[in-house]
Amino acid sequence: MKKQISIIGVPMDLGQSRRGVDMGPSAIRYAGVVEKLEALGYSVEDCGDLSIGRSERPTHQGLKNLKAVAKASDELYRMVKREVGKGRFPLVLGGDHSIAIGTLAGISRPYKNLGVIWYDAHGDLNTEATSPSGNIHGMPLAVSLGYGHSLLTSIGGYQPKVKPENIVIIGARALDDGERVFIKEKGIRVYTMHEIDRLGMTQVMNETIEYLKENTDGVHLSLDLDGLDPDDAPGVGTPVYGGISYRESHLAMEMLSESDLVTSAEFVEINPILDIRNKTADVAVELLGSLFGERLL
Structure with missing residues (x-):
């Protein structure tokens, strides 16, 4: 991985309905993310937080x-693009998962085939037509594929940002009906909790790494903390029980580190209001340590 990291905080809570996730970047910083990465030998520049507007009165039916x-x-998009242009590793801290719309727009342009690992309990593949809630944090992967409202798909002036054959979803266990149809139609590779239980995380990650190594020239990791089981990461807005364990997640990050495939990352959906003594932010920092090469020996 690149030794220069740019941290970008996005205190966004407009993509969903539960307040508090806007404090996620501060919680991760408080948990010691900068100190962790610097101790591993990285040069870290904290670019601060984006200024996020207030929620608005409903003006477009179906999308909040x-x-x-x-x-x-x-x-x-502009901020991430700037840091990518400097040759730095962009590490984006959320905030709800709608921030991936801007992150992927800023990252994908230099790549012919950007790979994406979507580590999440949800597919985030809804559109206005399929979303049960109208919450945009359930849509960023679909938007990045070019499906959704033009105000979102046109960010950066180009689309799509990623191709369906270059995506791997890991940890899915809460998919809406429209998302299931979308996944089958587009041939998106998904490892649900059934596959993780049956194959084991080692095989899932080996297959993921080999698949992306063959098809892509860079890999973005988009990690939603609700991909983990709520017992290990309680401070999330949309918890789904029966998730990936803390240890399995460490193994996944360690294997990604060894693969040297990951070229950008974002960690999202930490809600300190729903957390227990900042446990979920602490977990995020520990997983980041493993992703960036921390080892016991």
Whole structure:
């Protein structure tokens, strides 16, 4: 991995309905992310937080805070693009998962085939037509594939940001009906909790790494803390029991580190209001340590 890291905080809570996730970047910083990475030998520049607007009155049927999310996504796109242009590793801290719209827009342009690992309990593949809630944090992967409202898909001035054959979803266990159809139609590779239980995390990650190594020229890790089981990561807005364990997640990050495939990352959906003594932010920092090469021996 690149030894220069740019941390970008995105205190976004407009993509969903539960307040508090906007404090996620502060919680991760408080848990010692900068100190952890510097202790591992990285040069870290904290670029601070984006300024996020307020929630808006409903103006577009079916999508909540559409214009505000689009504006924040555009600003994040520009910030991430700037850091990528400097040759630095962008590490984006959320905030709800709608921030991935701006992150992927800022990252994917230099790559012909950017790979994406979507580590999440959810597919985030809804569109306005399929979403049960209208929450945009359930749509960023679909948007990045070019499906959704034009205000979102057009961020960065190009689309799509990623191809379906270059995506691997890990940890899925809460998929809406429209998402299941979308996954089958587009041929997206998904390892649900059934596959993780049956194959084991070692095989899942080996297959993921080999698959992306063959098809891509860079890999973005988008890690939603609700991918983990709520017993290990309680401070998330949409917990789903029966998730990936703390130890399995460490193994996944260690294997990604050894593969040297990951070129950018974001950690999202930490809600300190719902947490227990900042446990979920602590878990995020520990997983980041493993991703960036920390080992017991």
